[in-house]
Each structure stands twice: as C-alpha cells, then as structure tokens.
Amino acid sequence: MKKLLMGSFLLTVFAAAITIIQMSSCHKAIANPAVKTDTIIVHDSVQYCPNAKLSLTGLWIGYYTTTGMPSSGNQYFSFTIKPDSTLVNETIGASVQHFSTGKWQLHGDTLISITTCIYGIQSNIGVKEKHVALFNKNTGTLTSGIWQNYPTPTGGGTFVLTKVN
Known part of the structure; x- marks a missing residue:
C-alpha cells in the first residue's frame, strides 16, 4: 500500500511540475499600437512583422x-x-x-x-x-x-x- 501511495504522490508531483513549466513558458503578446506592422499570410498562418517594408508588387x-x-x-x-x-x-x-x-x-x-x-x-x-x-x-x-x-x-x-x- 505504501508503494502505491508513494507512486501516486510522485506521479502527482511530476504532473504538477510539467503543468507549472508549461504555464510559465506561455505568454500573451500585447499589441503595441505605436509599432507599425504588416500582416503576412504564410501557409495559412498569420504573422505580424514589425517595421516590415511594403512590397512594390x-x-x-x-x-x-x-x-x-x-x-x-x-x-x-x-x-x-x-x-x-x-x-x-x-x-x-x-x-x-x-x-x-x-x-x-x-x-x-x-x-x-x-x-x-x-x-x-x-x-x-x-x-x-x-x-x-x-x-x-x-x-x-x-x-x-x-x-x-x-x-x-x-x-x-x-x-x-x-x-x-
């Protein structure tokens, strides 16, 4: 019984550590309206490129x-x-x-x-x-x-x- 409890405890600690690491690596980008950006669509994904130069075509x-x-x-x-x-x-x-x-x-x-x-x-x-x-x-x-x-x-x-x- 002690081995089962210890295994559950270690699994819970491991899962909590992964969750904390995942949450700390994510961040929400805050748009800065003072920075001019262009929208570029690359393979169905949207990218915002600060200070991108406009194309002549x-x-x-x-x-x-x-x-x-x-x-x-x-x-x-x-x-x-x-x-x-x-x-x-x-x-x-x-x-x-x-x-x-x-x-x-x-x-x-x-x-x-x-x-x-x-x-x-x-x-x-x-x-x-x-x-x-x-x-x-x-x-x-x-x-x-x-x-x-x-x-x-x-x-x-x-x-x-x-x-x-």
Whole structure:
C-alpha cells in the first residue's frame, strides 16, 4: 500500500511540475499600437512583422493629371505591378477606359515603366508611355509621378498612387 501511495504522490508531483513549466513558458503578446506592422499570410498562418517594408508588387490606385489641360482635373489611374516585371496600367480619361501593358524596373527608390496602349480610344492604341515615380516603402505610396508619351513627347502629366493590395 505504501508503494502505491508513494507512486501516486510522485506521479502527482511530476504532473504538477510539467503543468507549472508549461504555464510559465506561455505568454500573451500585447499589441503595441505605436509599432507599425504588416500582416503576412504564410501557409495559412498569420504573422505580424514589425517595421516590415511594403512590397512594390500589387494593385496601386490613384489619379493622373494632363499637362496643359487643367480643366480635366484628376482622372482615374492605376497600376497592377507583377513580380515578373510586367505592369498593367488602367486609366479613364474623357470617360473612356484605357489599358496599357509593359515592363517595370526599380532603380533604388525610383520606379520606371514603359507601356503600350492596347485598348481605348482608337488614336491611342499603340501609343507608348514612360512612367517615373518615387516608391516609398514605408508609406506604400508612389509619388512625384511623371508620365510622358514615348519616345516622341506629344502628351504628359503627373500621377500619384497608393497601394491598396
């Protein structure tokens, strides 16, 4: 009987020790709203990465203006930037949707792309445009954007984009 009691006592002490060790190793993370984090999904798990830099690839939406046409105001402008260096540019000007496709490169913080219009007003089909903008990894914006018909500058203006996805 003493052996059984002693065995039960040792088993209870051992189980209690494991429980205490397990409880002390767990901790609840307290979110710090002052630290900017990005959410990254990796194999169906969510990770929060403090001070993560935003990626250039994804959907960017904003507006463009046309030099010499201030009455046009801000017009819809977007980039879909893909990791394989391709880019799709969608604009709506004069109430007509336009699509252009091309390639992009990042030189330091400067994005440079050249696209060719494939859909829109008939006279714009085949027109090439060069886009240059500054990429801010921390705020997720493309600023100081300039677009210019390329290689012959027959039109141009400015654009600003914010990453939405």
